Amino acid sequence: MPETIRSTLDRFFSHYLECELDKVTPGYVWVIPANRRELPELHYENPFALWLIATGNRCVVSVQPPLENPLKKQIAHMGLGVFRTPAGQKTLLDTVARTLGSRLNLSPVSGPILFATPATFRLLNLHPCRQVTPEDKPLLAATGLYGPYLDKSINDGTCFAAFDHDQPVSIAGTWEVPHLNEQVAEMCVPGTIPSKRREGYGKTALSYATRAVLNTGKIPIYLTSDRNPASIATARAVGYQPYGWQFRVEITTGT
Numbered sequence: 001m002p003e004t005i006r007s008t009l010d011r012f013f014s015h016y017l018e019c020e021l022d023k024v025t026p027g028y029v030w031v032i033p034a035n036r037r038e039l040p041e042l043h044y045e046n047p048f049a050l051w052l053i054a055t056g057n058r059c060v061v062s063v064q065p066p067l068e069n070p071l072k073k074q075i076a077h078m079g080l081g082v083f084r085t086p087a088g089q090k091t092l093l094d095t096v097a098r099t100l101g102s103r104l105n106l107s108p109v110s111g112p113i114l115f116a117t118p119a120t121f122r123l124l125n126l127h128p129c130r131q132v133t134p135e136d137k138p139l140l141a142a143t144g145l146y147g148p149y150l151d152k153s154i155n156d157g158t159c160f161a162a163f164d165h166d167q168p169v170s171i172a173g174t175w176e177v178p179h180l181n182e183q184v185a186e187m188c189v190p191g192t193i194p195s196k197r198r199e200g201y202g203k204t205a206l207s208y209a210t211r212a213v214l215n216t217g218k219i220p221i222y223l224t225s226d227r228n229p230a231s232i233a234t235a236r237a238v239g240y241q242p243y244g245w246q247f248r249v250e251i252t253t254g255t
Contacts, residue, residue: 001243005117006056008183008219009243013053013113015179016041017062024058029080031072033065042178043149048248049096049106052083053113055244059083061092070099084110089247096249105252111225112232114240118214121239124207126200131212132159132171143193145171152176153188153209158216160208162192162201169193170201172209174220185218189231198230207238 010021018034040047050071052061059080063071074095082088093108132140132154140146140161145168153159153173161168170192174185187209192202206222213220222240224231 001056001241002117005115005219006243008180009113009115009221010055012177012180012184012221013055013244017051017053017060019060019062021053021055021058021060024060026057027080029059029061029075029078031061031063031068031075033068034062035065037062037064043175044250046251046253049100049251050092050247050249052092052247053244054080054083054246055113064100067096067099070095083247084245092247093249100251107250107252108247109225109250110247111223111228111245112242113244113246114222114224114232114235115243116210116214116220116222116238116240120241121210121214122207122237123211124200124203124238126162126204128163129160129204129208130163131157131208132161132168132173136161136168140168140171143168145169145190145193147190149175150188150190158185158209158212160205160212162204162208164196164201169196170205172202172205174209174213183218185213185216185220187213187220187222189222189224189234202230202234203237206234210238210240 014021018036019032024030038047050063074091137146150159150173159173162170171190173188175188177186210220222235
């Protein structure tokens with residue numbers, strides 16, 4: 001990974017974690033109490049009680065303050081690789097539940113953090129694809145691909161749809177990010193309509209949207225789930241590379 005890319009992404013995720021990633025000693029795990037964990041992040045309704053990011057043999061666990069000491073005790077007996085195992089994630093989740101209250105609804109998610117550069121990027125022109133305009137919203141809404149969260153991406157020229165004849169069947173764009181938005185763009189991939197999956201439409205849409213981001217000079221990042229291997233394969237086909245891995249525990253409002 002180019003050092004300039006690593007440095008920029010370290011700074012980007014440091015804002016979320018309330019910790020300077022570049023100060024973390026390789027091989028160590030830092031548990032950081034963060035007031036930010038009490039509030040929902042942009043695009044989310046609920047806060048993340050715990051947000052772990054591991055990158056380059058460095059690991060930071062940003063947590064709600066009451067979790068600091070209980071997690072430090074648990075992590076003292078865990079190696080870096082343990083976090084990526086089901087047993088390791090269950091240990092973290094159980095500690096959160098036990099400390100904050102077992103009646104809370106906790107929703108864990110884990111997955112890779114990927115990025116692309118002009119050197120790694122591959123344009124996949126597998127299907128007709130074009131930039132989405134505001135006039136396309138009704139057509140996209142009719143297929144279930146449009147949401148208001150895409151408006152900024154549409155206005156910025158980073159939202160693209162892949163077509164089957166005259167029908168949009170897959171879409172990709174960018175999320176609005178709360179910091180370093182002149183240097184980093186987070187990809188937003190609502191997906192492909194069910195009848196057209198596994199045919200390359202998603203790869204095409206993501207490829208075109210990624211190229212648009214790279215043309216602005218920004219670093220595109222792609223966050224997805226370990227439980228979605230198709231999404232990971234799509235990103236890698238376009239040329240996305242690993243920056244790190246994350247594990248988050250969201251406090252949801254359901255019953």
